[in-house]
Amino acid sequence: MESILNVTFVRGNFDEVMQQVVERNRPITVEEDGEPQIVIVPFREYERLMGVYTNDNDEYLLDRARALRQRIRARLGEEQLPLPEELIRAGN
Structure with a gap:
């Protein structure tokens, strides 16, 4: 299942997001205004x-x-x- 997070959440919780990517070995898509902007892999x-x-x-x-x-x-x-x-x- 793909994880999609809002850029505001990622800014405030980057350590947690990074840990999630590493532990789950899955990418996270970061959206701004409902549009995908980047993927953290x-x-x-x-x-x-x-x-x-x-x-x-x-x-x-x-x-x-x-x-x-x-x-x-x-x-x-x-x-x-x-x-x-x-x-x-x-x-x-």
């Missing part, structure tokens, strides 16, 4: 995101690809994915 999540954008996190991307492969296999069961060449020839 745990440092590890920030590092992960920056690694993705700078291509420094090949292991993370490989793990994501493996997880996706497992989800596809679970969804297909015994059915096999067509080869990419077959999809190209078929125009899909």
